[in-house]
Amino acid sequence: MSKQEKYVSPEDIYDLQFPSDPQISPDGKKVIFVKKWIHKKEQKYYSNLYSVDTVRGTVVQFTRGEQKDIKPRWNRNGKQLLFIRSTQNKSELLSFYGGLGEPMPLISLEDGDIQDLAFSPDDKWVAVLIQKYDVSGEDRKKEPLKRDIDRLFYRLDGEGFRQKRAVQLFIVKSRGGRLIPITDVPRDVTDFAWNHDGTGIYYVTNDHEDPDRHMDEESIFFYSLKEKRHVRIEKPAGPIGWVQADPEGKYLYFAGHFKPGHSWGAVNSEIQQLHLETGEIHSLTASLDRTTDMVTLGDITPSFVKQKALFQTSEDLLFTVSSEGANPLFKFNILSGEITPLLDGPECVVSFSMSRDGKNIAVHLAQMERPDEIWLLELNSEKHFRRITFLNDEYMSSISCNVPEEYHIPSDNAVIQSWVLKPPGFNSKKKYPLLLQIHGGPRAQYGYTWFHEMQVFAAAGFVVLYTNPQGSQGYGHAFADAITGKWAEPAMNDLMAAVDYILELGFVDPEQCFVTGGSYGGYMTNWVISHTNRFKGAVTQRSICDLSSFFGTSDTGWDLEADFHDVPWKNPELYKKWSPITYADQIDTPLCIIHSENDLRCPVEQAEQLFVRLKYDKKPVRLVLFPEESHGLSRGGRPDRRVERLKLMLEEFRVKS
Numbered sequence: 040m041s042k043q044e045k046y047v048s049p050e051d052i053y054d055l056q057f058p059s060d061p062q063i064s065p066d067g068k069k070v071i072f073v074k075k076w077i078h079k080k081e082q083k084y085y086s087n088l089y090s091v092d093t094v095r096g097t098v099v100q101f102t103r104g105e106q107k108d109i110k111p112r113w114n115r116n117g118k119q120l121l122f123i124r125s126t127q128n129k130s131e132l133l134s135f136y137g138g139l140g141e142p143m144p145l146i147s148l149e150d151g152d153i154q155d156l157a158f159s160p161d162d163k164w165v166a167v168l169i170q171k172y173d174v175s176g177e178d179r180k181k182e183p184l185k186r187d188i189d190r191l192f193y194r195l196d197g198e199g200f201r202q203k204r205a206v207q208l209f210i211v212k213s214r215g216g217r218l219i220p221i222t223d224v225p226r227d228v229t230d231f232a233w234n235h236d237g238t239g240i241y242y243v244t245n246d247h248e249d250p251d252r253h254m255d256e257e258s259i260f261f262y263s264l265k266e267k268r269h270v271r272i273e274k275p276a277g278p279i280g281w282v283q284a285d286p287e288g289k290y291l292y293f294a295g296h297f298k299p300g301h302s303w304g305a306v307n308s309e310i311q312q313l314h315l316e317t318g319e320i321h322s323l324t325a326s327l328d329r330t331t332d333m334v335t336l337g338d339i340t341p342s343f344v345k346q347k348a349l350f351q352t353s354e355d356l357l358f359t360v361s362s363e364g365a366n367p368l369f370k371f372n373i374l375s376g377e378i379t380p381l382l383d384g385p386e387c388v389v390s391f392s393m394s395r396d397g398k399n400i401a402v403h404l405a406q407m408e409r410p411d412e413i414w415l416l417e418l419n420s421e422k423h424f425r426r427i428t429f430l431n432d433e434y435m436s437s438i439s440c441n442v443p444e445e446y447h448i449p450s451d452n453a454v455i456q457s458w459v460l461k462p463p464g465f466n467s468k469k470k471y472p473l474l475l476q477i478h479g480g481p482r483a484q485y486g487y488t489w490f491h492e493m494q495v496f497a498a499a500g501f502v503v504l505y506t507n508p509q510g511s512q513g514y515g516h517a518f519a520d521a522i523t524g525k526w527a528e529p530a531m532n533d534l535m536a537a538v539d540y541i542l543e544l545g546f547v548d549p550e551q552c553f554v555t556g557g558s559y560g561g562y563m564t565n566w567v568i569s570h571t572n573r574f575k576g577a578v579t580q581r582s583i584c585d586l587s588s589f590f591g592t593s594d595t596g597w598d599l600e601a602d603f604h605d606v607p608w609k610n611p612e613l614y615k616k617w618s619p620i621t622y623a624d625q626i627d628t629p630l631c632i633i634h635s636e637n638d639l640r641c642p643v644e645q646a647e648q649l650f651v652r653l654k655y656d657k658k659p660v661r662l663v664l665f666p667e668e669s670h671g672l673s674r675g676g677r678p679d680r681r682v683e684r685l686k687l688m689l690e691e692f693r694v695k696s
């Protein structure tokens with residue numbers, strides 16, 4: 040087989056390299072990053088730290104072994120590097136001092152998980168977030184005799200029954216010593232930041248008296264190390280993504296909004312500047328009408344990464360937003376209020392870090408042309424952006440694949456950004472089968488990432504169409520909010536407009552159109568096939584078909600109230616109207632239902648209901664369940680199950696085409 044004849048296959052996830060979290064040294068000379076890898080025999084993911092020299096480009100493996108090494112963080116003089124290591128039985132905060140030798144443990148826990156860390160401004164202390172377990176040691180693996188549930192938010196997808204002990208903030212001396220607890224709050228501390236001079240720490244928690252019914256009403260506190268006192272920072276109610284102190288100590292910055300009670304993502308998360316003396320709050324990013332959350336979806340690119348805004352100088356704050364399939368990097372000047380783009384190409388800044396002088400910025404970048412790599416933005420006399428890792432080049436040169444083409448498709452009230460990925464060796468005179476992919480969220484976006492799943496289908500001969508219909512994030516508040524109270528409309532209209540548009544181009548066989556989607560995308564797949572017979576086959580994944588039962592069985596199902604402004608027992612008709620299962624008798628499209636047995640976000644009962652209903656009616660339906668897996672099977676599930684899922688979808692569509 041010649042080099043050009045090898046196409047992307049499901050098994051290629053074993054060949055891909057997954058870099059993330061680049062942390063540039065204060066002098067800008069090297070970047071430490073995390074590289075995730077798959078242990079094929081064990082079918083597990085591990086991660087190690089690597090270092091790349093920003094001048095010579097040499098890459099050195101910093102840590103080795105079958106563990107998860109994450110969150111490398113430099114101190115300010117660049118002499119110490121801390122990171123978190125998780126093994127089967129331990130969670131450790133490890134320290135490299137002087138860059139040589141074996142890392143030494145600062146904290147070693149067998150009864151808890153270390154989740155995050157940050158050096159104090161003088162480097163003498165480290166603040167850490169830790170979740171201690173309810174039970175430790177071997178007992179953790181045993182099932183209890185019974186479970187007494189006394190709260191609404193008692194399970195979390197990917198985790199299971201929630202720990203009773205919340206995530207708390209601690210500090211420890213950076214050279215080692217006793218772990219000192221800072222918080223003892225009933226709910227998780229979800230973010231924190233040292234203040235400008237290291238005399239205290241800001242932290243975020245939900246201290247609402249009914250936090251589970253008010254998950255988007257979070258508070259910020261300041262803990263003074265000298266006075267040993269917690270003070271609430273007054274602000275209007277609303278969710279908070281992260282907090283950041285300013286270098287002068289005058290303001291506090293955080294990401295969020297003040298419209299609680301809205302569905303997640305329907306309102307933009309904006310960067311808020313709070314004047315610490317007057318309490319005045321001002322949104323820095325309102326004029327952009329974009330969310331600062333990273334909501335671009337991918338199956339090898341991480342989504343929903345928390346990236347704080349970082350001060351480049353005492354006047355310039357750097358931050359990212361999600362916009363039109365991209366995640367540009369912007370600079371906000373505190374004095375002039377001017378916002379200037381630093382990176383605004385068709386690409387996604389997933390995360391970034393800065394050298395001490397702010398002139399070198401290490402970027403985890405996603406693009407459509409290649410799987411994610413680490414890049415360096417140099418802001419000296421001229422702006423220079425260059426790639427400094429080439430981890431996936433060997434893989435990319437071994438396969439033949441296309442870059443998606445972008446279309447802007449008119450629909451009733453909007454223009455829908457869409458991408459078409461053509462099969463390798465595409466010939467416009469031929470007619471190809473079409474696969475419409477529908478994303479979940481719903482307030483998320485497809486965008487400029489190299490998407491393994493899309494490439495697999497293109498390699499198998501499909502024209503893959505993926506779009507951001509109304510309800511997606513990245514096009515402003517009104518666009519994201521357009522599906523509120525409805526969910527299926529106007530998204531259905533937009534999706535069909537996109538299919539019609541592509542059919543008009545003449546290279547798709549209208550008799551060979553297929554549809555798939557996951558989560559909300561699965562909901563829309565169910566909706567599509569219960570409202571049109573134009574598709575020859577469908578695969579619905581981790582889907583929702585009955586909003587009413589979803590309300591009570593999903594880990595956060597009651598959040599639907601924010602979307603539908605009502606609850607199912609008071610307005611059953613509304614929930615029925617927008618539930619695809621209501622229209623099940625209209626489904627004639629052959630359907631394959633894929634669901635993970637441990638999906639707590641869209642519980643397996645959703646798949647079961649749809650399957651039994653269609654099977655009872657003798658409709659062409661197949662149910663494929665994946666044991667042990669949670670909602671995130673397609674991007675973080677056991678590797679062989681990820682491969683199997685793709686293979687079975689290919690088989691489903693191939694048999695029918």
Ligand SMILES: CSCC[C@H](NC=O)C(=O)N[C@@H](CO)C(=O)O
Nearest residue numbers: 479480481483557558559560640
């Ligand atoms: C709002 S109900 C649950 C839908 C789910 N949202 C968050 O978990 C969803 O659509 N998820 C997407 C995006 O993460 C998915 O692809 O799983």
